[in-house]
Amino acid sequence: MSSVCVIKYAGKNKGKLLASENYQQLLESGLKTLTGNSNLTEAVRQYIPSGVVALKVNCLTRNLNSTPVPLTDGLAKILIKTGIDDNNIVIWERTNRELEQAGFDLNASSFGRRCLGTDTNGIGYSADYYTSGEVNSLVSKVMTDLVDFNINLPILKDHSIAGLSACLKNMYGAINNPNKFHDNNCDPFAANISNLEPIKSKNRLAIIDAIRVQYNGGPGYDSRYLGFYNGLIISDDPVAADRIGLEILEHLRKKNNLPTLTQTEREVKYLKSAEQLGLGMASREKIDLKVIAVDDTGHQSEVELL
Amino acid sequence: MNNKFERRSFLKCLGCGTAAMLAPQTGILPEIIGGVQNACAFDYSKELSSVEARYYKKLDGGGIECGLCPRHCRITDMERGYCGVRENRGDVYRTLVYGLPCAINIDPIEKKPLFHFYPGTSAFSLATAGCNVNCKFCQNWDISQSRPEQTNNLVLPPKDIVNIARQRKAPTIAYTYSEPVIFYEYMYDIAKLGQEKSVKSVMITNGYIEERPMSDLLPHLDAIKIDLKSIREDYYKKTVNGELKPVLDRLIQIKKAGVWLELVFLVVPTLNDSDNEFKELAIWIKKYLGVDTPLHYSRFHPQYLLKNLPMTPEITLQNAYDISRAEGLEYVYLGNLPNHKAESTSCPGCGEILIERKGYNISKINLVGNHCQKCKREIPGLF
Numbered sequence: 001m002s003s004v005c006v007i008k009y010a011g012k013n014k015g016k017l018l019a020s021e022n023y024q025q026l027l028e029s030g031l032k033t034l035t036g037n038s039n040l041t042e043a044v045r046q047y048i049p050s051g052v053v054a055l056k057v058n059c060l061t062r063n064l065n066s067t068p069v070p071l072t073d074g075l076a077k078i079l080i081k082t083g084i085d086d087n088n089i090v091i092w093e094r095t096n097r098e099l100e101q102a103g104f105d106l107n108a109s110s111f112g113r114r115c116l117g118t119d120t121n122g123i124g125y126s127a128d129y130y131t132s133g134e135v136n137s138l139v140s141k142v143m144t145d146l147v148d149f150n151i152n153l154p155i156l157k158d159h160s161i162a163g164l165s166a167c168l169k170n171m172y173g174a175i176n177n178p179n180k181f182h183d184n185n186c187d188p189f190a191a192n193i194s195n196l197e198p199i200k201s202k203n204r205l206a207i208i209d210a211i212r213v214q215y216n217g218g219p220g221y222d223s224r225y226l227g228f229y230n231g232l233i234i235s236d237d238p239v240a241a242d243r244i245g246l247e248i249l250e251h252l253r254k255k256n257n258l259p260t261l262t263q264t265e266r267e268v269k270y271l272k273s274a275e276q277l278g279l280g281m282a283s284r285e286k287i288d289l290k291v292i293a294v295d296d297t298g299h300q301s302e303v304e305l306l
Numbered sequence: 307m308n309n310k311f312e313r314r315s316f317l318k319c320l321g322c323g324t325a326a327m328l329a330p331q332t333g334i335l336p337e338i339i340g341g342v343q344n345a346c347a348f349d350y351s352k353e354l355s356s357v358e359a360r361y362y363k364k365l366d367g368g369g370i371e372c373g374l375c376p377r378h379c380r381i382t383d384m385e386r387g388y389c390g391v392r393e394n395r396g397d398v399y400r401t402l403v404y405g406l407p408c409a410i411n412i413d414p415i416e417k418k419p420l421f422h423f424y425p426g427t428s429a430f431s432l433a434t435a436g437c438n439v440n441c442k443f444c445q446n447w448d449i450s451q452s453r454p455e456q457t458n459n460l461v462l463p464p465k466d467i468v469n470i471a472r473q474r475k476a477p478t479i480a481y482t483y484s485e486p487v488i489f490y491e492y493m494y495d496i497a498k499l500g501q502e503k504s505v506k507s508v509m510i511t512n513g514y515i516e517e518r519p520m521s522d523l524l525p526h527l528d529a530i531k532i533d534l535k536s537i538r539e540d541y542y543k544k545t546v547n548g549e550l551k552p553v554l555d556r557l558i559q560i561k562k563a564g565v566w567l568e569l570v571f572l573v574v575p576t577l578n579d580s581d582n583e584f585k586e587l588a589i590w591i592k593k594y595l596g597v598d599t600p601l602h603y604s605r606f607h608p609q610y611l612l613k614n615l616p617m618t619p620e621i622t623l624q625n626a627y628d629i630s631r632a633e634g635l636e637y638v639y640l641g642n643l644p645n646h647k648a649e650s651t652s653c654p655g656c657g658e659i660l661i662e663r664k665g666y667n668i669s670k671i672n673l674v675g676n677h678c679q680k681c682k683r684e685i686p687g688l689f
Contacts, residue, residue, distance in 0.1 A: 060384055095455050119455050129611070136611050160369065160382040177451050179390040180440050180547075217368065220383030220394075 002237035002281040003288045004244050005034040008303055009211065009230045011296035016228075018211055022296075023074030023232075027207070029294045030234045031078070041082040047204045047236055051148030052088045053079060054202075058154045058170050059093045062101035064221035067153045069103045071209055075151070076113055091115040092142045094173045118142060125176045126198075132277075135192035137175035139199065149204045152238060156210040156245045158218035158225070158253075162186035163266035165219045166245040167206045167238035168194050168274060185266055188273035194238060195277045206241040208233040215252035227252045239271055239280025240287045244305070246271070247284075251306045349461045354454050357404040359392050360491055361519050370399050375438045375487055375515050376552040389488040390453045391436035403434035404492045405464070408449050408457035409483050412476055414666040418510050419602050419641055420568055421651060422687025423529045424478070425661050426668040429508060430471040433483030434459070434492065438514055439548040441535065442611040443574055450484040464496040471505050478528070482510035490519060497526035512546075513553040520556055521563070529566040529688070532557060536571075536578045537587040545577055554594070561595050566688055568600040570641070573618045573626055575606065584626045588633035597634045598686045603627060605642035620646075637686075655683035 007030040013022060028040055035043040055075065057067035076089050087110060093099045096106055096117035108116045116123065118140040125138035126145075143150060154170035161182050162169055168190040172178035175196070181189035194200060210233055216225035229248055235241040246268055250260055261267055271282035281287050293303040361373040369382045372392065379387035381394040391403045410432045415423055435457040437450035444450055449457055462470075471479050479500055481493045486509050497507035506528040513532040534553060535546050542550040560567050571587060573579050591599055603626045605618045623640045627648055630638045640648035644665045651661040658680040662670035672679040676689055 062384075097455075125456065131611075160380070160385070176453070176456055177390065177440075179386050179388050179453070180451070182388070217382070219385065222368070222383075 001286055001288050002235060002240035003034055003290070004233060004235040004237070004240050005030045006210075006244060006289065006291045006305060007033070007232045007234065008291065008293045009232075010293040010301075013296075014228075014230050017068060018070060020070035020073035020077070023068075023071045024077050025074075025296075025298055026232050026294055027074055027078055027234070029292060029298070029300055030232060033290050033292055033300075034234050034236075040078065044078060044082040048079065048082075048084065048149050048151070050083070052090065052146065053084060054090045054092055054142055054147040054150040056150055056152050056154075056170060056173065057091060057093050057099075057102070057104075058165075058173065059098040059102035059104075060219055061221040062098065063103050065155065065157070065212065065214055065226070066098075066102035067155055067209060068211075071153060071207075072104075075153070075207070086113045087111060089113050090142060090147055092140070093117055094140075095119045116142070130196040130198065132192040132195040133188055135175075135181060135189055135196065137177050137193070137196065139176075139196055140174045143174055143198045143202055147202065150199075150202045152203055152206040154206075154208055155212075155214075156208050156229070156233070156249060157214040158216050158249060158261075159186075159266075160218065161266070162190060162270065163261040163268040164242060164246050164249060164271075166208050166233075166242045168242055168270060168279075169219075171199055171203075174199055185269055187269035188277075190270035191274035191277050191279060194274065194279055200279065203238060204236060206233075206235055206238040208241055208245050210245060210248055213249065213252055215249055215256065216258050225256070225258075227256065237280035237287075239274045239282050241280075242268075242271055242274075243282050243284065243287060244289060247305065351406050351459045351461045354402040355404040355406055356395070356400045356402070357491060359399040359401045360494075361516065362399040364397050368397060370394050370397055372399065373516055374490055374519055376549055377438060386453075387438075389436045389438045389485075391434065391488050401489065401491050402454050403436065403459070403489050405462060406434055406454060406459035407432040407462055407467075408435050408452075408454070408459050409433040409446075410460065410462070412474055413480065413482075415478060415480075415508075416663060416666045416668070418480055418482060418508065418531050419570065419639070420508060420529055420531055420566075421602070421639060421661070421663075422568065422600055422637070422685070422689070423508065423566055424506075424688055425671065427478060428474075428476045429478040429480035429482075430467070430474060430476040431480040431482045432462075432467065433481070433486070434489040435484065436488040437485040437512075438488050439485070439512055439546050441512075441546050443545070443572060443606060444610050445607075446483050447610045464492065464499050467496050468500045468503050468505055471500070472503065476505075478506040478508055480508045480510055485514075486511055487515045487519075490515075490523070494523055494526065497523070501526050512548070513556040514548050515556060516552070517555065517559060520559060524560065524563045524565050527565055529568070530560055531568045531570060532560075533570050533572065534587075537583055537590055538578070541578050545574070554590070558594050561599070567595070568602065569595075570602045570604050571626075572604045572606055573622060574612065575615050575618055575622065577615075579618070579622050579626075581625065581629060584629040585633065588630040588635050592634055597636050599635075600637040600639065600687075601630060601635055602639045602641045603630075605640070607642070651685075653678040653681060653683055653685070656681035660685060 059066040157165040159165040275282040435454040508529040636654040
């Protein structure tokens with residue numbers, strides 16, 4: 001069984017983009033609920049004991065619908081609270097250009113929170129290829145050399161080829177040749193990429209931002225198909241997190257009178273492949289799901305997923 | 307179409323040095339970078355290009371479909387095609403590598419290899435990042451399997467390429483190393499401009515391109531070398547990640563157009579080295595291209611994703627040579643086998659050695675114009 005916690009925001013900013021304080025509150029509640037541990041430090045250390053931690057964001061749509069800066073701020077505040085040095089937090093993406101365009105401040109120095117693209121001088125990709133199935137890729141040295149752990153921070157999106165873009169799809173941004181692996185609805189490639197050794201071993205936590213969801217027309221930005229779910233999905237199992245994300249995505253599609261992903265020939269097959277590789281649970285019955293709502297006072301209550 | 311090209315400054319010393327080759331961030335390519343001598347102070351680009359790509363159509367409901375190569379990638383906003391160097395930006399497809407080569411060098415034309423095309427001359431050779439297939443044996447995977455952000459790119463618009471070639475007294479420009487199909491617009495504009503300035507153009511390609519872009523390009527090319535990876539569809543699917551049929555169609559198209567054509571067949575142990583395959587290959591060439599089409603069998607060296615296989619045994623290459631000759635092919639060569647007699651061109655009529663090669667060097671030419679000095683037989687090609 002895998003555990004997934006969905007935290008729905010129930011405060012006054014519901015239906016809007018959130019501030020870092022909102023994210024921090026949601027994440028603290030979510031981490032405690034996910035671990036069953038009311039001590040935040042202990043809850044975080046269950047996944048990130050110490051060392052250098054990467055936050056892999058998704059900045060494909062630049063400032064339109066990328067991983068929000070306030071989410072990384074809120075999470076960083078929690079990590080710092082639990083003893084991680086600010087300079088040991090590395091927000092990263094494929095390129096500096098994408099990070100800047102998404103609103104992040106670049107910083108590759110030894111002071112303050114780092115934020116850098118794989119194209120930063122001195123970073124780049126691994127010298128040797130990593131292999132899983134038909135995937136052969138160089139992996140960002142952020143993952144191979146720079147950090148001890150990674151927290152995956154995708155946003156929940158529809159994807160024109162893969163169907164779903166969330167945790168597994170976000171790791172395409174960790175390799176040098178993502179464009180080679182989109183055939184067959186990205187199956188089994190999305191699974192194989194997350195199975196590449198440095199990615200598999202360093203991914204410790206997945207946090208999907210489903211506050212505002214691109215439920216159709218993704219992975220780019222299409223304002224016609226943006227809807228608020230007002231939630232975060234947290235798990236140490238990226239496959240299970242994606243599986244729940246898929247349920248939310250399909251719900252929003254149905255609510256907006258759109259056909260299912262399967263009906264549009266975009267069935268998300270790669271989650272099953274990921275389960276077969278032992279990366280996590282794609283079957284709903286193998287996922288222990290907790291759904292909570294949290295308001296601005298921090299009051300928490302159990303609610304339904306959809 | 308936006309062809310405006312923003313340059314940071316002009317080349318600082320066009321005349322100095324022989325060549326420059328840019329190593330991608332992932333490492334140096336010793337097989338190419340060996341040519342660097344007194345490298346010029348070329349300008350590096352920090353930006354990708356955004357010239358509108360050719361051969362694509364907008365799709366109903368958003369997105370575009372690329373029509374340059376047989377993949378026909380369908381790409382939504384802000385995504386790239388399989389090649390990794392063409393991006394949909396607001397449903398306008400853009401090439402990201404126009405004017406941004408990541409590899410330049412001056413090579414002997416024999417290195418392409420083109421053996422019946424002005425032997426002993428040099429070719430100003432260039433490539434950008436990217437490729438539309440993913441051959442498991444790729445020699446230049448550092449650049450071909452990279453995105454342009456991952457390579458160091460020079461700022462060299464077409465007119466500069468033509469000028470450098472003329473300055474360096476290279477009669478030919480070669481689009482090579484990675485896969486020129488994916489930098490089609492850049493190649494086309496250089497070739498057209500070169501033609502106006504009497505600089506020839508040769509395309510060293512996998513031939514995985516659609517008919518129309520090829521037919522538009524052919525009038526501006528002087529020769530093409532195609533890497534025919536196998537004569538079997540299954541090999542293309544498993545080892546190349548492409549398709550055979552479109553390549554065969556392009557071969558016939560090029561032959562019909564009358565552009566000089568040579569073929570290379572890389573012999574990979576256990577994968578495409580059977581007698582039957584050599585025979586099928588020779589029969590196909592004989593039927594569709596003619597026995598006078600040069601065929602180069604090339605020796606495989608283990609690298610990239612096929613490090614588990616040995617180098618091609620010499621006897622296998624000899625076998626390929628013998629089978630092809632027995633089927634009637636007149637110009638069969640063995641490559642990556644220095645000092646082998648099958649590096650040289652012999653007259654199919656009298657057996658006289660017409661062009662004697664040792665590696666990339668020409669030690670003797672026994673041609674009078676296009677004819678064998680001894681028996682006067684006409685030899686196909688451009689000499």
